[in-house]
Amino acid sequence: MGDVFLQLDGIKKSFGGVHALKGVDLEVRLGEVHCLAGENGCGKSTLIKVISGVHDATEGTIIIEGKKINKLTPIDAIKMGIQVIYQDFAIFPNLTVAENIAMNQALMTGAKRMDWKKARILAKEAMERIGVNIDPDVLVERLSVANKQIVAICRAIMNDAKLVILDEPTTALTAKEVERLNEIIINLKNKNIAVVIVNHKLDEIYQIAEKLTVLRNGKNVAHGLIEEFDRQRFIKCLTGREIEEALYRPEESKEEILRVEHYTKKGAFEDISFNLHKGDVLGITGLLGSGRGEIGDALFGLAPAESGTVLLNEKKIMIKSVQDAVKHKIAYVPEDRLTQGLFLERSIEDNTIAASVKKYFNQFKLDHAAMLETTKMWIQKIGCVASSPQAPINTLSGGNAQKVVIAKWLNTEPDLIILNGPTVGVDIGAKADIHKILHELASQGVGVIIISDDLSEIIHNCNKVIVLQNGRIVAKESSKDLDEAKLSALLSSEINKRGGH
Known part of the structure; x- marks a missing residue:
């Protein structure tokens, strides 16, 4: 590891009366991969914005390459070699790969016109430095999420980056794409660039990070080499509580809730058959494009199946629309809660009763008192942290927003609830709370299906x-016979069949 590049001492930041950072220390060395972890709302984002000059620290000292910095602006930070790659990557979808990579350098040099020939040369040089190859002339909007991220990294290193900060870089990536990203990070490290990864997934952190700093409630709670943290210590530092990660193994029941037979939708999935008994939580997994999400969409009537049979509580049902699914007491928590699951500008109360509003009409008038009581009940029951039932959804953390989506559907009293990626972008504490809710529902006789590519979540x-490949079931397993290695092997066999693509 190289010299200390960045040192923060006692960094505090307040917004009005809210203390976001309460005296944070951080040291990052050149050629080091350092993980910054913490649950939503712990102060990670604020700290990144202090480091990159977006926010001024209220108190504390910033030292970059041994020099105390009294005033740091975003342009200063970039000139000193600090680059932040946020989750949206801040790239231009209507420009080419080459134009995006060369854009910052053109701005820094004050160029009035884009030199396309030079832009292509710069883009190829940047890609060669981290060992990737993307067509420099393709529009960025046509790239996968993983390749958009690579474009953002290439742009960062074109500005002589000495510190690259990646904010939740694996949220939308597959396991294979995470491996590729890790290779790129190792290339950056080998070029003596410091890398800070904001992440709270311990399995991924162990694969790549050398040091770990954990924040909670705006304060440092732990710092050290990654090998000093086992899973239990990490979770305790992150959440401030002991979280049991016991395997879900219910008693077997003969009471069948759901039976799906020969379910088919051409181009998405074919001949899908499975059943679900009382107490079961069924996991559906597979790589991107395997058809896993399309099965959830079909069972909720978003993109109905073309043939096959569905029996719910031993009664044959037809699902040709969302209205059919809701009528048959099927609930669906979609993968993209921000655009499909919630009204972000509306209150927790409005969102909680949105799918069951008919219940609250009393002589053609809404019973607002009953709606409020229901919302308060769900806030308590699901452990949602919020200032009031009237708080807008967009003021909540990702985990609390996800809990509201689940509460919205539980308020319809479903017989079957399907959850697509139920804990994507959710921190460990909220994840444990959501899983506990699902296990309780299953034990009460509600059918529960989790669609996920998070192997730990499934196991x-x-x-x-059930494991899907190319729209077909290739394995049905009891999880007592599975571990992550075996499940990963079942998934990767698809890659082998495709010739490694």
Whole structure:
């Protein structure tokens, strides 16, 4: 590891009366991969914005390459070699790869016109430095999420980056793409660039990071080499509480809730058959494009199946629309809660009763008192942290917003609830709370299906698992016969069949 590049001492930041950072220390060395972890709302984002000059620290000292910095602006930070790659990557979808990579350098040099020939040369040089190859002339909007991220990294290193900060870089990536990203990070490290990864997934952190700093409630709670943290210590530091990660293994029941037979939708999935008994939490997993999400969409009537049979509580039902699914007491928590699951500008109360508003009409008038009581009940029951039932959804953390989506559908009293990526972008504490809710629902006789590519989530929280490849079921397993290595092998066999693509 190289010299100390960045040192923060006692950094505090307040917004009005809210203390976002309460005296944070951080040291980052050149050629080091350092993980900054913490639950939503712990102060990670504020700290990144202080480091990159977006926010001024209220108190504390910033030292960059041994020099105390009294005033740091975003342009100063970039000139000193600090680059932040946020989750949206801040790239231009209507420009080419080459134009995006060369854009910052053109701005820094004050160029009035884009030199396309030079832009292509710069882009190729940047890609060669981190060992990737993307067509420099393709529009960025046509790239996968992983390749958009690579474009953002290439742009960062074109500005002589000495510190690259990646904010939740693996949220939308597949396991294979995470491996590729890790290779790129190692290339950056080998070029003596410091890398800070904002992440709270311990399995991913162990693969790449050398040091770990954990924030909670705006304060440092732990710092050290990654090998000093086992899973239990990490979770305790992150959440401030002991979280049991016991495997979900219910008693077997003969009471069948759901049976799906020969379910088919051409181009998405074919001949899908499975059943679900009382107490079961069924996991459906597979790589991107395997058809896993399309099955959830079909069962909720978003993109109905073309043939096959569905029996819910031993009664044959037809699902040709969302209205059919809701009528048959099927609930669906979609993968993209921000655009499909919530009204972000509206209150927790409005969102909680949105799918069951008919219940609250009393002589053609809404019973607002009953709606408020219901919302308060769900806030308490699901452990949602909020200032009031009237708080807008967009003021909540990701985990609390996800809990509201689940509460919205539980308020319809479903017989079957399907959750697509139920804990994507959710921190460990909220994740444990959501899983506990699902296990309780299953034990009460509600059918629960979790669709996920998070292998740990599937193994720990589902007692039955089906694996999809190219729209077909290739394995049906009891999770007592599975571990992550075996499940990963079942998924990767698809890659082998495709010739490694």
